[in-house]
Amino acid sequence: MVIELENVGKVYSPGTPAEVVALRGINLSIGRGEFVAIMGPSGSGKSTLMNLIGCLDVPTSGRCLIDGVDVATLDATGRARLRLQKLGFVFQGFHLLTRMTAVENVMLPMVYAGVPRGDRRRLAETALKDVGLGERGKHRPSELSGGQQQRVAIARALVNRPPILLADEPTGALDTKTGHDILALFKRLQMAGHTIILITHDPQVAESADRAVHIRDGMLVDDEVAA
Numbered sequence: 001m002v003i004e005l006e007n008v009g010k011v012y013s014p015g016t017p018a019e020v021v022a023l024r025g026i027n028l029s030i031g032r033g034e035f036v037a038i039m040g041p042s043g044s045g046k047s048t049l050m051n052l053i054g055c056l057d058v059p060t061s062g063r064c065l066i067d068g069v070d071v072a073t074l075d076a077t078g079r080a081r082l083r084l085q086k087l088g089f090v091f092q093g094f095h096l097l098t099r100m101t102a103v104e105n106v107m108l109p110m111v112y113a114g115v116p117r118g119d120r121r122r123l124a125e126t127a128l129k130d131v132g133l134g135e136r137g138k139h140r141p142s143e144l145s146g147g148q149q150q151r152v153a154i155a156r157a158l159v160n161r162p163p164i165l166l167a168d169e170p171t172g173a174l175d176t177k178t179g180h181d182i183l184a185l186f187k188r189l190q191m192a193g194h195t196i197i198l199i200t201h202d203p204q205v206a207e208s209a210d211r212a213v214h215i216r217d218g219m220l221v222d223d224e225v226a227a
Contacts, residue, residue: 001065002164002195003030003053008062010048010218022048023218026062032163035186035196037206040215047168049215050199054087054166055079067163084113088157092169094149096141096156102128103137106156113160127155131185147178154185158194165189168199183208 010023023045030036040046051057052064056079058072065071067086071079096105106124115123128137131151141149150170157165167186171179186196187208198209206212207226214222 001029002032002067003028003197004063004065005029005049005052005059006063006065008052008059008064010045010052010057011060014060021218023052023059026220028213028220028223030195030197032195033190033193034211035190035198035209037198037200037209037212038215039200039203039206039212041201044215045218046199046215048218050166050168050197053197054089055083084109084160086162086164088160088162088165090150090153090157090165090167090170092172094141094146094153094173096149096152098141101138101140102133102144102152102155105141105152106159109156109160115160123159124155127159128152130158131155145178146174147181150174150178150182151185154182154189158189163193164195164197166197166199169201170198171200171202171205179205 005026005028008023008026012020012022026049038046038049052059055066055071063070063072066082069082074082103121103124106127107120110120110123125134125137128134131154133148133151133155136144136148144152171182174182183205190196200206210226212224213220
């Protein structure tokens with residue numbers, strides 16, 4: 001399994017009046033190449049779960065393994081290294097730098113990964129071609145539609161070729177047709193061997209996945225395999 005959560009719990013401000021139990025007793029396994037939707041209403045714990053899978057936080061109890069590595073055994077530097085090697089992130093708000101062109105935005109993760117300067121532009125241009133934006137590399141975000149900006153964000157997430165892609169409400173800011181196009185792109189990425197984990201509150205969006213995991217009140221209440 002590429003991701004394994006074993007009896008995972010997460011408590012914020014434990015032992016204080018502000019204590020919040022965000023997750024409790026989560027058991028979840030995700031295989032390599034799966035497309036899994038994590039669903040739940042606001043406040044259900046799905047964002048906390050994504051933070052744990054994304055090595056942005058560690059569990060209070062239980063174990064969270066990413067490609068066999070127990071996240072809790074790593075310090076902040078080790079978690080950052082694991083994120084860089086194994087994970088790509090896509091967000092609802094795109095998070096592109098407005099003064100940079102599309103290709104420059106896609107080049108950014110390669111700086112942190114230590115990719116030789118001479119290779120970065122070529123690899124970024126290839127990543128943009130892979131998401132259907134090969135002709136838009138010189139455009140700034142303000143010159144691109146919402147769907148095009150999300151494709152740039154996906155190219156940026158994939159440019160270091162991480163095996164796992166985490167997408168948090170990636171279609172939330174898009175119209176229905178553009179959202180469908182982005183979901184179709186995720187399916188193509190899955191077919192190319194990526195593991196896709198999609199956080200959503202929208203059942204129609206979740207239908208694109210192979211499985212839908214439902215979180216409510218910090219607990220996993222259902223794990224459905226698509227028909």
